[in-house]
Amino acid sequence: xxxxxxxxxxxxxxxxxxxxxxxxxxxxxxxxxxxxxxxxxxxxxxxxxxxxxxxxxxxxxxxxxxxxxxxxxxxxxxxxxxxxxxxxxxxxxxxxxxxxxxxxxxxxxxxxxxxxxxxxxxxxxxxxxxxxxxxxxxxxxxxxxxxxxxxxxxxxxxxxxxxxxxxxxxxxxxxxxxxxxxxxxxxxxxxxxxxxxxxxxxxxxxxxxxxxxxxxxxxxxxxxxxxxxxxxxxxxxxxxxxxxxxxxxxxxxxxxxxxxxxxxxxxxxxxxxxxxxxxxxxxxxxxxxxxxxxxx
Amino acid sequence: xxxxxxxxxxxxxxxxxxxxxxxxxxxxxxxxxxxxxxxxxxxxxxxxxxxxxxxxxxxxxxxxxxxxxxxxxxxxxxxxxxxxxxxxxxxxxxxxxxxxxxxxxxxxxxxxxxxxxxxxxxxxxxxxxxxxxxxxxxxxxxxxxxxxxxxxxxxxxxxxxxxxxxxxxxxxxxxxxxxxxxxxxxxxxxxxxxxxxxxxxxxxxxxxxxxxxxxxxxxxxxxxxxxxxxxxxxxxxxxxxxxxxxxxxxxxxxxxxxxxxxxxxxxxxxxxxxxxxxxxxxxxxxxxxxxxxxxxxxxxxxxxxxxxxxxxxxxxxxxx
Ligand SMILES: [Zn+2]
Numbered sequence: 001x002x003x004x005x006x007x008x009x010x011x012x013x014x015x016x017x018x019x020x021x022x023x024x025x026x027x028x029x030x031x032x033x034x035x036x037x038x039x040x041x042x043x044x045x046x047x048x049x050x051x052x053x054x055x056x057x058x059x060x061x062x063x064x065x066x067x068x069x070x071x072x073x074x075x076x077x078x079x080x081x082x083x084x085x086x087x088x089x090x091x092x093x094x095x096x097x098x099x100x101x102x103x104x105x106x107x108x109x110x111x112x113x114x115x116x117x118x119x120x121x122x123x124x125x126x127x128x129x130x131x132x133x134x135x136x137x138x139x140x141x142x143x144x145x146x147x148x149x150x151x152x153x154x155x156x157x158x159x160x161x162x163x164x165x166x167x168x169x170x171x172x173x174x175x176x177x178x179x180x181x182x183x184x185x186x187x188x189x190x191x192x193x194x195x196x197x198x199x200x201x202x203x204x205x206x207x208x209x210x211x212x213x214x215x216x217x218x219x220x221x222x223x224x225x226x227x228x229x230x231x232x233x234x235x236x237x238x239x240x241x242x243x244x245x246x247x248x249x250x251x252x253x254x255x256x257x258x259x260x261x262x263x264x265x266x267x268x269x270x271x272x273x274x275x276x277x278x279x280x281x282x283x284x285x286x287x288x289x290x291x292x293x294x295x296x
Numbered sequence: 297x298x299x300x301x302x303x304x305x306x307x308x309x310x311x312x313x314x315x316x317x318x319x320x321x322x323x324x325x326x327x328x329x330x331x332x333x334x335x336x337x338x339x340x341x342x343x344x345x346x347x348x349x350x351x352x353x354x355x356x357x358x359x360x361x362x363x364x365x366x367x368x369x370x371x372x373x374x375x376x377x378x379x380x381x382x383x384x385x386x387x388x389x390x391x392x393x394x395x396x397x398x399x400x401x402x403x404x405x406x407x408x409x410x411x412x413x414x415x416x417x418x419x420x421x422x423x424x425x426x427x428x429x430x431x432x433x434x435x436x437x438x439x440x441x442x443x444x445x446x447x448x449x450x451x452x453x454x455x456x457x458x459x460x461x462x463x464x465x466x467x468x469x470x471x472x473x474x475x476x477x478x479x480x481x482x483x484x485x486x487x488x489x490x491x492x493x494x495x496x497x498x499x500x501x502x503x504x505x506x507x508x509x510x511x512x513x514x515x516x517x518x519x520x521x522x523x524x525x526x527x528x529x530x531x532x533x534x535x536x537x538x539x540x541x542x543x544x545x546x547x548x549x550x551x552x553x554x555x556x557x558x559x560x561x562x563x564x565x566x567x568x569x570x571x572x573x574x575x576x577x578x579x580x581x582x583x584x585x586x587x588x589x590x591x592x593x594x595x596x597x598x599x600x601x602x603x604x605x606x607x608x609x610x611x612x613x614x615x616x
Contacts, residue, residue, distance in 0.1 A: 085615055085616055086613050086614070086615050087613065087614045087615075087616065088613060088614070089612055089613055089614045091555070091612035092544070092545075092546050094544055095544065096531035096532055096541075096544065097531065097532060144611075145610075145611030145612050145613045146611075146613045148610075148611050149611050149613055152608070174499070174500075174521045174522070176521060176522055176527050176530065176531060176545070178521075178612075179520060179521045179544075179545040179546055179547070180519055180520060180521055180545075180546065180547075180552060180555065180557050181555065181557070181610065181611055181612060182521050183499065183500070183503055183519075183520075183521040184557060184607060184610040184611065185610070185611060186476075186479060186500060186503055187479055187503060187506075187507045187607045187610070188607045188608060188610055188611065190476060190479035190480045190483060190507070191479075191480075191483040191507065191603065191604050191607050191608065192608075193480050194480045194481070194483035194484050195483075195604070197480065197484070198484065213472075213500070214499075214500060214521070216472030216473075216476070217460075217471070217472040217473075217475040217476050217479075217500040217504075218475075218476050218479055218500075219476070220472070220476070221470075221472055221473040221476045221477075222476050222477070222479075222480050235467050235472065236460065236462070236466070236467060236471040236472035236475070236500070237460075237462030237463075237466070237467065237471065238462075241462045241526070242462045242463060242464065242467070245461075245462050245463065246463055246464065250464065254464070254467070255467060263468040263469070263470075264470075265468075265470045265473060
């Protein structure tokens with residue numbers, strides 16, 4: 001490689017890092033939907049939607065919300081939401097630069113969701129599953145009391161029905177505005193998964209863009225099988241925190257799904273278009289172990 | 297009061313005590329009887345101290361919790377046990393020094409004792425990585441949990457950590473997964489688990505050893521989802537707001553007891569554990585023994601149910 005090439009490559013690499021950073025900052029993506037973050041191709045929104053919000057040119061996977069995910073993954077009309085009547089409160093009367101209550105209102109307006117997770121019972125190619133689907137648009141998908149409670153109830157429900165449980169994560173971590181109450185949701189959800197383990201109920205997690213902190217360190221990575229969606233950023237500590245601690249720049253592919261696969265942290269990386277079929281296969285193969293789970 | 301490095305808000309106390317010392321010296325040198333004056337001053341100083349220490353702000357408590365002379369896990373081990381055999385390593389290539397554990401005897405009671413270790417000197421801090429465990433540390437702890445479960449030893453975890461270490465290798469070997477697995481596996485243990493937060497109990501790094509039947513805090517310890525500095529830099533975009541963040545996060549033992557997150561507060565001597573190690577250690581030991589006595593009446597299944605029900609209740613939300 002000539003020095004000139006090396007510099008060109010290096011510059012390109014740095015550019016990639018910058019792109020990824022802006023993607024994580026949680027800006028309103030809706031305005032920019034038409035332009036691919038990775039290859040800069042102008043894409044008609046309709047084409048993008050038809051392609052499951054994956055760039056047809058470069059295969060870049062856009063971050064998607066819970067409702068889109070449910071639409072893509074579950075058999076048409078099969079998803080029945082549960083526990084949609086649980087709302088956050090403000091137990092610590094937390095105020096940072098804005099009152100927590102006001103943040104909730106803004107998040108609800110912006111995301112058109114009551115909280116950062118939707119839970120329910122749905123069908124994947126006719127296999128009944130209990131599913132929790134997170135949405136980054138509601139306060140960065142952070143886990144507070146509501147997320148913890150809904151996920152726990154879902155797991156308990158899945159155990160009772162003896163159907164596979166699937167968690168699809170997208171979260172910046174624990175919700176700071178609920179402080180230790182948020183931290184305890186990590187314990188609560190993990191205790192529920194312990195029961196699923198003991199009852200032999202299959203639990204699969206799908207880690208999507210982005211999954212960090214308290215969700216990574218609890219129900220996100222407790223799957224009997226862990227799937228990471230292609231290109232997703234997944235980790236415990238945030239990139240910036242690590243950079244500040246070790247005082248060096250991190251490689252561009254650090255904490256990507258592919259990076260985690262390389263280091264043995266996930267079972268597989270899946271493209272969005274292959275996810276439904278993969279889930280079906282996993283459920284089918286395990287169905288013998290689920291006493292009444294096989295309904296097909 | 298022993299001479300220790302005074303914290304900023306303690307300086308007035310040290311000034312008063314210097315004055316008392318001066319008067320004593322003066323009295324000795326000149327032979328003038330100042331006993332009454334000295335006695336009054338000592339009483340006033342005591343009142344002042346009690347007043348000061350019972351009204352500490354969260355960020356002042358934070359300074360006590362992080363005090364360089366505060367006893368560490370190993371200090372408590374030497375004070376509360378009559379026998380201690382450290383068990384090293386995760387059996388997979390690493391012996392993380394930020395989490396230590398082993399079997400021990402506390403007043404005739406065999407236990408598994410696990411804790412996070414901070415150093416008092418630079419050399420120690422490098423060895424213990426400032427009390428910030430790697431994934432391998434959590435995996436060592438898990439090995440010891442399972443050992444204790446097999447041999448019916450109550451488990452005591454003593455926590456003082458600024459959090460799990462954020463680094464490249466930690467991410468490669470699965471910091472998040474190591475903690476998650478511990479949370480889940482602790483829930484399955486049939487032997488009693490008792491946690492005491494000794495100093496800092498920060499985020500998942502602390503919780504990774506704390507899915508316990510009983511959780512206690514030393515009076516000036518803190519337990520929080522994120523360090524006040526981290527919280528300030530994210531929510532206020534300025535680490536200078538750490539004082540306000542410490543206030544908002546409700547990190548003190550009183551707050552957490554009120555929120556139902558911990559089961560009790562272990563009293564510290566006036567001014568904090570570093571003023572009287574033995575007294576703190578003794579209070580800690582009594583609480584541990586009392587809890588073991590209470591929990592050892594439960595069957596393995598009851599221990600699991602007790603833990604499940606405890607964490608199941610946590611969280612505040614509205615249902616309508
Ligand atoms: Zn593209």
